[in-house]
Amino acid sequence: MTTPTTSSVRTRFAPSPTGYLHLGGARTALFAWAFARHHQGVFVLRIEDTDVARSTPQAVQAILDGMAWLGMQPDEGPFYQMQRMDRYREVIARMLAEGSAYHCYSSPEEVEAMREKARAAGLKPRYDGTWRPEEGKTLPPIPQGRKPVVRFRTPQEGVTRWDDMIKGPISFDNHELDDLIIARPDGTPTYNFCVVVDDWDMQITHVLRGDDHVNNTPRQINILRALGATVPEYGHLPMILGPDGEKLSKRHGAVSVMEYDTDGYLPDAMINYLARLGWSHGDDEIFSREQMVEWFDTRNLTKSAAQWDPKKLNWVNAHYIKQCSNEALAEYVAPRIVKLGGDPQAVALPAVMDLLKDRAETLNQLAEGAMLFCAPHAPADPDLMAAHIDDAARALLAEFADKAKALPEWTPESVDGLIKDMLADHGVKMPKLAIPLRIVVTGRKQTPSISAVLAILGRECVLERLAAA
Ligand code: GLU
Numbered sequence: 001m002t003t004p005t006t007s008s009v010r011t012r013f014a015p016s017p018t019g020y021l022h023l024g025g026a027r028t029a030l031f032a033w034a035f036a037r038h039h040q041g042v043f044v045l046r047i048e049d050t051d052v053a054r055s056t057p058q059a060v061q062a063i064l065d066g067m068a069w070l071g072m073q074p075d076e077g078p079f080y081q082m083q084r085m086d087r088y089r090e091v092i093a094r095m096l097a098e099g100s101a102y103h104c105y106s107s108p109e110e111v112e113a114m115r116e117k118a119r120a121a122g123l124k125p126r127y128d129g130t131w132r133p134e135e136g137k138t139l140p141p142i143p144q145g146r147k148p149v150v151r152f153r154t155p156q157e158g159v160t161r162w163d164d165m166i167k168g169p170i171s172f173d174n175h176e177l178d179d180l181i182i183a184r185p186d187g188t189p190t191y192n193f194c195v196v197v198d199d200w201d202m203q204i205t206h207v208l209r210g211d212d213h214v215n216n217t218p219r220q221i222n223i224l225r226a227l228g229a230t231v232p233e234y235g236h237l238p239m240i241l242g243p244d245g246e247k248l249s250k251r252h253g254a255v256s257v258m259e260y261d262t263d264g265y266l267p268d269a270m271i272n273y274l275a276r277l278g279w280s281h282g283d284d285e286i287f288s289r290e291q292m293v294e295w296f297d298t299r300n301l302t303k304s305a306a307q308w309d310p311k312k313l314n315w316v317n318a319h320y321i322k323q324c325s326n327e328a329l330a331e332y333v334a335p336r337i338v339k340l341g342g343d344p345q346a347v348a349l350p351a352v353m354d355l356l357k358d359r360a361e362t363l364n365q366l367a368e369g370a371m372l373f374c375a376p377h378a379p380a381d382p383d384l385m386a387a388h389i390d391d392a393a394r395a396l397l398a399e400f401a402d403k404a405k406a407l408p409e410w411t412p413e414s415v416d417g418l419i420k421d422m423l424a425d426h427g428v429k430m431p432k433l434a435i436p437l438r439i440v441v442t443g444r445k446q447t448p449s450i451s452a453v454l455a456i457l458g459r460e461c462v463l464e465r466l467a468a469a
Contacts, residue, residue: 009041010205013067013074014195016048019060020256021066023248023308024210024240027274031237033072033209034275034296044202045074050081050194054370059117066257070267071414079202081194091197091227092150100226101182103148104131105140127151147185152193152223154179154407160218165206165235165298172196172218179384180219196220200229208298211236235298238305240277247309264336265313266361269320273313277306286319314361321366323359326350329357329366336367340376347456372442373456377465380443388445389469393436396422400437401466410459440469 013029014023021029036043045067049055064078095101106114106127115125131139132153141296154177161171182193189197193218199207214236224231242252249255260270271289279285280302281295321329337344349370356369389397400422414420419433426432434450441462447453452464 008205008320009036009039010044010203011041011208012044012046012077012199012202012204014046014048014209015063016051016054017056017057017063018051018054019062022255023257023274025063026066026070026257026270027277028209028237028456029067029072029238029272030274031279031296031301034293035206035208035298038296041162041205042205043072044079046079046081046198046202048081048191048194048436050189050464052082062256062258069258069261070271076202079198081198084198085189086088086196088183088194088197089187092187092189092193095152095182095226096150098226099122099153101150101152102131102133104151104179104181104255105143105148106130107146112123124176127179129179132179139189141159149181149185150183151179152182152219154219154222154227158393160221161216162231162234165208165233165296165299166238167211167214167236167303170214170217174218174222175287178374180223182223192216192219193223194347196223196227196346197234200227204232205230206233206235208235208237211238216223226233235301237278237301240305241305241307242277243308243310245307252308253310260377264364264367265317266320266324266363268319269313272320273316276312277308286316291374291383299452318361321360321363322365324357326353326357328355329353331372332363333366336363337370340367340371340375341365344370344374350373351456354447354454357454359448371447372444372447372453378443379465379469380439384439385469386446386461388435388439393432396428396433397436397440397466398468400433401463404459404463404466407459410455412449412452415454418448419451441465 011032013025013032013409015025015029018090031434033043035041045061047060049060056357060078067073083442092101096103104127111127114128114130118128121125131148133139133149155174158174159171160174160177161169164170165437181190183189198204199220217236221231241246242248244252257270260398261267268289269293272286275287276285276294278301279296280300284291324332327350327378330344332352333353334344336347337349347370352370352373353366356366360366400418403418403422404410404415409416419437422433435445437450437454438447439445441457442453
């Protein structure tokens with residue numbers, strides 16, 4: 001592999017818009033993005049929408065949304081293959097004129113028969129070259145009214161090889177490659193051909209993509225060579241397996257990256273986690289986007305399949321939540337509180353984030369925790385009251401209310417001091433006062449630290465609820 005000179009690097013992410021941006025796609029995009037950023041190169045987004053039956057504008061939008069959410073903005077594009085049809089036709093015409101492509105009039109049935117014949121002879125099923133022009137060969141008469149396909153004249157000799165950035169040297173014998181159809185009878189170009197013309201026109205220097213494309217690579221290299229184009233470096237990423245060792249699929253839960261947004265994951269955590277699916281920098285598990293870009297090197301991409309591990313993702317997300325400022329968390333969490341029917345304005349949300357963030361794995365857990373403060377107050381259910389609020393508890397609560405009124409300031413520390421003083425005065429343990437306080441003030445038996453909760457609720461609210469009970 002040649003070491004790219006800084007700033008000449010151009011990578012691309014080329015999704016087919018037939019569904020969401022799924023995790024595998026997002027990881028491919030991330031590596032192509034990080035490689036370009038590392039070399040101060042250009043990251044191109046190309047939408048491969050020629051499969052009109054399966055491509056949808058919604059899927060295009062989902063891809064753009066997913067990339068924006070993850071913060072991977074393309075430097076160029078999105079380019080749409082459907083808008084480049086004239087260019088593909090132009091290149092096909094040029095190849096026909098130069099003799100690197102030819103018209104083939106064999107019908108699909110005839111081609112199937114050729115394949116069958118090869119199979120029967122124990123060979124690879126293939127087109128037999130009936131219409132391939134050769135020196136001194138007379139081609140059959142053109143069948144009346146039949147529209148031809150255009151085939152690429154694949155070299156029959158030699159080997160096509162490349163030094164894969166991830167898998168190492170790979171080679172294919174050219175005689176194993178069929179004369180690929182590059183245009184259909186209606187003139188529309190086929191998949192591999194569009195990829196070639198685009199990689200050429202977009203001057204892509206490094207192609208990082210899933211290893212389901214390994215078999216396409218020799219075909220693409222041969223067409224690029226026939227066009228006199230520079231062949232990019234290729235790196236084929238092994239797939240991502242689910243926790244059960246099977247290929248990651250919908251069965252493994254969320255597959256669209258946007259579902260992770262819905263489920264309360266931070267984009268930075270997602271990037272950090274995705275980066276570790278097939279790439280490493282020593283033993284580092286937590287690193288920023290900037291560090292990843294600085295360290296990114298295809299030599300540290302792993303040859304073996306990566307395994308999706310939701311527990312580890314939660315661990316990484318929890319870390320990013322802890323690192324995040326209370327103000328930023330409050331902003332992320334506010335709309336989630338609204339979704340749960342709460343009012344994020346009802347409380348100083350950053351203080352709530354501070355209280356909850358050490359234990360939360362997702363933003364949704366933070367929102368659920370914040371509902372203690374943001375949901376309309378529901379008095380405790382009578383059974384809970386009956387079980388815990390006896391006369392002794394009532395007396396303690398009344399005394400607490402009196403003393404609370406007199407506290408010079410209302411902070412977690414002062415409330416904590418008051419609670420501890422009362423416990424000492426009465427010679428009782430924490431639960432004797434904390435549980436009745438929780439039940440009467442919050443309606444729940446369990447909450448985070450009671451003094452912090454009371455401080456956040458505010459003195460007025462606490463006294464009101466105590467009086468009401
Ligand atoms: N459009 C292809 C896909 O979504 C990727 C093609 C490529 O990267 O060369 O799998």
